[in-house]
Amino acid sequence: MVSIIKKYFTGPTRRxxxxxxxxxxxxxxxxxxLIKLSKNYTYKISFxxxxxxxxxxxxxxxxxVKTLDVIVNATGFKIFNYNLFKKNLDIDLSGYDDPGxxxxxxxxxxxxxxxxxxxxxxxxxxxxxTVHIQFGINKQKYVxxxxxxxxxxxxxxxxxxxxxxxxxxxxxxGPENIVDTIAKLNTVxxxxxxxxxxxxxxxxxxxxLPLSLEEISYETKKVEITAKVEKFSExxxxxxxxxxxxxxxxxxxxxxxxxxxxxxxxxxxxxxxxVEDFMVSCDFNEEAEGKLKLKLEKSPDIQGEIKLxxxxxxxxxxxx
Numbered sequence: 001m002v003s004i005i006k007k008y009f010t011g012p013t014r015r016x017x018x019x020x021x022x023x024x025x026x027x028x029x030x031x032x033x034l035i036k037l038s039k040n041y042t043y044k045i046s047f048x049x050x051x052x053x054x055x056x057x058x059x060x061x062x063x064x065v066k067t068l069d070v071i072v073n074a075t076g077f078k079i080f081n082y083n084l085f086k087k088n089l090d091i092d093l094s095g096y097d098d099p100g101x102x103x104x105x106x107x108x109x110x111x112x113x114x115x116x117x118x119x120x121x122x123x124x125x126x127x128x129x130t131v132h133i134q135f136g137i138n139k140q141k142y143v144x145x146x147x148x149x150x151x152x153x154x155x156x157x158x159x160x161x162x163x164x165x166x167x168x169x170x171x172x173x174g175p176e177n178i179v180d181t182i183a184k185l186n187t188v189x190x191x192x193x194x195x196x197x198x199x200x201x202x203x204x205x206x207x208x209l210p211l212s213l214e215e216i217s218y219e220t221k222k223v224e225i226t227a228k229v230e231k232f233s234e235x236x237x238x239x240x241x242x243x244x245x246x247x248x249x250x251x252x253x254x255x256x257x258x259x260x261x262x263x264x265x266x267x268x269x270x271x272x273x274x275v276e277d278f279m280v281s282c283d284f285n286e287e288a289e290g291k292l293k294l295k296l297e298k299s300p301d302i303q304g305e306i307k308l309x310x311x312x313x314x315x316x317x318x319x320x
Contacts, residue, residue: 042071042072042073042124043071043072043073043074044069044070044071044072044127045069045070045072045082045087046067046068046069046070046086047067047068047070047086047087047088047089047114048066048067048086048087048088048089049064049065049066049067049068049088049089049091049131050088050089050090050091051064051091051093051133052090052091052092052093052094053092053093053094054093054135055094055135056138057137057138058135058136058137058138059135059136059137059138059174059175059215060133060134060135060136060215061102061134061135061136061175061215064131064132064133065128065131068089068110068126068127068128068131069126069127069128070114070123070124070125070126070127071123071124071125071127072121072122072123072124073121073122073124074120074121074122082121087118089113089114089117090113090117091105091110091113091131092113093133096133102132102133102134102135103132103133103134104130104131104132104133105130105131105133106129106130107126107128107129107130110126110128110131111123111126114126136175136176136177137175137176138173138174138175138176139173139174139175139176139179139180140171140172140173140179141171141172141173141179141180141182142169142170142171143169143170143171143172143182143183143184143185144168144169144184144185145165145167145168145169145170145184145185145186145187145205145223146165146184146185146186146187147163147165147186147187147190147203147223147225148186148187148188148189148190148206149163149189149190149191149192149225150189150190150191150192151191151192151195151199152192152193152194152195153194153195153196153229154194154195154196156231156232156233157195157196157229157230157231157232158229158230158232158304159227159228159229159303160227160228160229160230160266160303161227161228161303162227163199163225163226163227164225164226164227165223165224165225166223166224166225166226167219167220167223168223170185170205170218170219170220170223171218171219172185172216172217172218172219173216173217173218174215174216174217175215175216178215178216179216185205185206185207186205186206187203187204187205187206187223187225188203188204188205188206189206190203190225195229196229196231197229198226198227198228198229199225199226199227199229200224200225200226201224201225202222202223202224202225203222203223203224203225204221204222205218205220205221205222205223207221230266230267230268231266231267232264232265232266232267232304233264233265233267233270234262234263234264234265234270235262235263235270235273236260236261236262236263236309237260237261237263237273237274237275237278238258238259238260238261238275239258239259239260239261239275239278239279239280240257240258240275240280241254241256241257241258241259241280241281241282241294241313242279242280242281242282242297243281243282243283243284243292243315244281244282244283244284245283245284245285246284247284249319249320250317250318250319250320251317251318251319251320252284252315252316252317252318253315253316253318254282254292254313254314254315255313255314255315255316256310256313259280259294259308259309259310259313260308260309260310261278261280261296261299261306261307261308261309262305262306262307262308262309263302263304263305263306264304264305264306265302265303265304265305266302266303266304269302269303269304273300273302277298277299277300278296278298278299278300279296279297279298280294280295280296280297280308281294281295281297282294282295282312282313283295287315290314290315291312291313291314291315292312292313292314292315293311293312294308294310294311294312294313296308
C-alpha cells in the first residue's frame with residue numbers, strides 16, 4: 001500500500017496529481033466551512049451607535065456610549081457578515097424629554113430599536129442595562145479672531161495699511177457653559193523675516209483644549225491675513241508760520257518765519273506731498289513767556305508719520 005502511494009506521488013504525472021489533490025483539499029475545506037456557517041451560534045456582536053433627531057436648540061452634554069455590545073443567536077453566515085461589516089444602530093431621541101438631570105434609555109427600549117432595525121437577528125441580551133442621555137442648551141456666539149504675528153521687515157519697508165483678517169470673527173456653536181467662556185480666538189503664531197512684499201497667508205485658528213472637543217463646532221478653523229507693504233522714506237518740508245487772532249493795527253512776525261515738518265511715508269506717496277498740503281499756525285492770544293505755541297493745523301492724510309520739528313517760536317510785534 002505504501003509503495004502504491006509513493007508511486008502515485010513520484011510518477012511522471014506527479015505535478016498534475018498534486019494539483020488535483022490540492023484542489024480536492026481546498027474544496028473539502030470550503031464545503032466544511034459552508035456547513036459550519038450554516039449552523040446557528042450564540043455570539044457577541046457590536047453596533048456603532050448613532051444618536052438621531054437631537055433638537056436643534058440642544059446638544060448632548062454627557063458622553064453616551066458609542067458602541068453597544070449585544071448577544072445574538074444567528075447563523076454563522078450572518079454573524080460573519082456582522083463582524084466583517086460593522087453595523088450602525090440608530091437611536092431616535094425625538095421621543096424623549098430631558099427634565100434637566102438627563103434621562104435613561106432602558107434595556108427594553110434598546111432591544112426594541114435593535115429588533116426594528118435588524119429583524120434577521122434573534123436578540124438574547126443587551127450588554128448594557130441603560131444608556132444615559134443629558135441635553136444642554138446649544139448656544140451660538142460670534143467671536144473675534146486675533147492674529148498672533150511676529151513680523152520683521154527689510155530695511156526701509158513697513159506696513160502700508162492695517163493687517164486685515166478674513167474673516168475677522170466667526171460663529172461658534174456648542175454647550176452654553178463652554179461657549180460663554182470664549183471671548184476671542186487667536187491664530188497660531190506666524191513669523192516672517194525680511195519682509196519686502198505684501199503679506200498674504202492662511203493661518204489655522206489656535207483652538208486649545210477643551211475647546212477642540214467634538215461638542216464645539218466652528219464656522220471655519222482657518223483665516224487669511226493680508227496687508228500691503230511699501231518702501232518708506234522721509235523728507236523735510238519747510239512750512240510758513242501763520243499767526244491767528246492778531247489785533248487790528250498790529251503786525252506780528254515770527255522767528256523763524258517758517259519751520260520744518262518731518263514727513264515719513266511710503267516712497268510712492270512722498271513725491272506727491274508739497275508745502276501746500278500743510279498749515280502751521282499759532283494763536284496770538286496764547287502767548288507765554290514771549291513765545292507762541294505752534295500747531296500743525298493742516299496735513300495730508302497719509303500712512304506714516306508727520307512731526308513738527310519746532311514746538312514754539314519767538315515773535316516781534318509792530319504797530320501798523
